[in-house]
Amino acid sequence: MTKGTMDSIRYYYNVGRRGLEYMSEIQGESTGDPSIMILRECALDKGMKVEEFVNGTYECTNGKKTRFFGMPPDSGTAIWLCSNKFATYELLKKNGFDRVPYYRKYTLGTINEAREDFKTRDKVAVVKPCSQTFGGTGVTANIRTVRKLNKAIFRSLVYGSEYLVEDHIEGDNFRVLCYGDRMLNVVQRLPANVTGDGANTIKQLIDKENVKRVEDRSPFRLYSIKVDKDVEQTLRDKGMSLNHVPADGERVFLRTVCNHEAGDETTDITSIVHPDVISYCEGIMRTINTTLSGIDIITTDITKPLAESGGVINEVNTSPGLMFHDRATSMKVIDHLFDQAPPR
Template sequence: MSDAAAPKRGPVSLDGRMRQRLDWMARRALKLADLRSVLKRRRFGRLRNEFYETLWRDAAQELGADYSDIGGLKRISLNGLVTFVSHSDLMLDDVITTRVMAHKAVTYRLLSDKGYSVPDHCVFSLDRLGRARDFLTRMPGPIVVKPATGTGGGNGVTTGIRTQGELLRAALHAASFNAELLAEPMLSGSCYRLLYLDGQLLDAVRRDPPTVCGDGHSTIHALVKTENTNRLSRRPITALSPLVIDQDALHHLSAQGLKPAAAIPAGKPIVVKHAINENADRENHTVTGDLHPDIVSAGARLVTDLGVRFAGLDIIADDISAPLGANGVQFHEVNVGPGIHHHYLVADRSRATPVATRVLHYLFENRQGVMKV
């Protein structure tokens, strides 16, 4: 049976036929809708390579280290020591740690076991959609559906789900990326990324949802297309991913009474989607100095206890300047090899933290993640 053909119905139960149909629809969703977004993201591969090559070369030069490219890996050597980097990947965390932290439900379990506040959640799949339906019914507000593991960059995420129909569409979208799915409440508060290296805080940024600004005549679809063209051509670089009108964007726009074909008044900003991974520098803000010491120390203990050496801790909070018990903070994800670009592509570049330089200095100074040559 080809993926393009409808599934044949054999002597199976109604539930079995429904599962077949849902699985087929999920594969079709990937081929027809998500394929376009995959192709768009591939166009940004060269941009990402350009950004990180410049980043590590400049950081090496600042330290007086030698820099070269070997088979796509960046070789940086200083005083008889050498380290290799690839984008944000360092020679520190092992593959198993990376896999464990990439599984969102497992991460929640680990955080909860350590006494940290995590969102209520439900793990399900298309053939166990009833779990998600029950979860939606008992939630007082909208929920989020996403792949439980194996994806990054916001792929497959749909926010603001309130109805059974929206849940089914979101589940089909997420299942085109991974069969195991996660539902959780849509939390209030801002999203923050705290960057740690061996338990030491390097930087913190607030990450806001992606927006476009109306010009009085262009549709949202046209504004997004222009935004992506600008992202590819502008220097200095403003973003490393395209802004994609996917299921999350369609759902978020609909909640505002908008469609991609709607024209936006001049000067009016529109949040295209709630998922933050496709935002640009104008929507990222350095906030390291605003963090309460309670949050900094709690995050340090957490990533150290979990054995994650280079960690991006995602939290959601109403007020990061308040003590830990008074700000409604939720610990959300622990990312291994987190994107360094989030800390450079910020609205006020004069406040950006030179993360790459600090990382290299730490590695060579402490002989961590390096080879002796």
């Protein structure tokens, strides 16, 4: 049996196995889109009239102006561009925004090229679906071996016929929320984690944390920490398992990729972001011409320009989760939607 045939068999096997898992992932654990619920609550707090429309959307009226929550405010072109990571990178580079990671696009048919490029470059890599996924779905980071690259490729192919292989960029994850060409808020994103007490195992710490999270039903709540193969692999890479007992005060990160619906956290760091980073993101907004977007950045130091810190633009999201940010930020979004935002 040829290697190409084996690759095809592995691909279709993974499609069947992972496809069912993906259907479970996208259902999440909420009873409605948190961002829509947040906009609804904020509009009601401002005294606006809000009525349920169709399929989980809401019609909001303020005076003579009406907006719909749950319907994309952007053009189809902007939405398509940002849903396709390869197209996003290409457009950014074409317009002078070169702070993106090294990347190449592949398919199942060019998997050997991906392997050879990985071995030739000898860099730690990331594999991700080219388009139509969210929240870290199908993404594998910190790839150091061809074996792990193969697993990552077949995992990614479950979600689409094309995938990207990028250089793994060391640093922290940040989300820059913008409306039009104006920055509203910046948060640091932290993968799901637990803090040891010297007595409980990682699994027990996760269970205790999840009990707290389930009790919070607000749209801004933290999602339960999901234990899956990604968590198990991340712990193995650290020489740990779910049965490991962390020392008192020891913080253990359970994933290498941020995924809000799998339990990650955020911290507001707007006040320390370097002005050049803000200007860079606002320029991207003007280039892609989106209304409300979240720009994901990886950098070791958000207080420095990206060129100085070695930081990169990781993604541009046209459906940014407002639950990453505080209520005051969502109130600003409402103001912009109804053209009530104060001037710069």
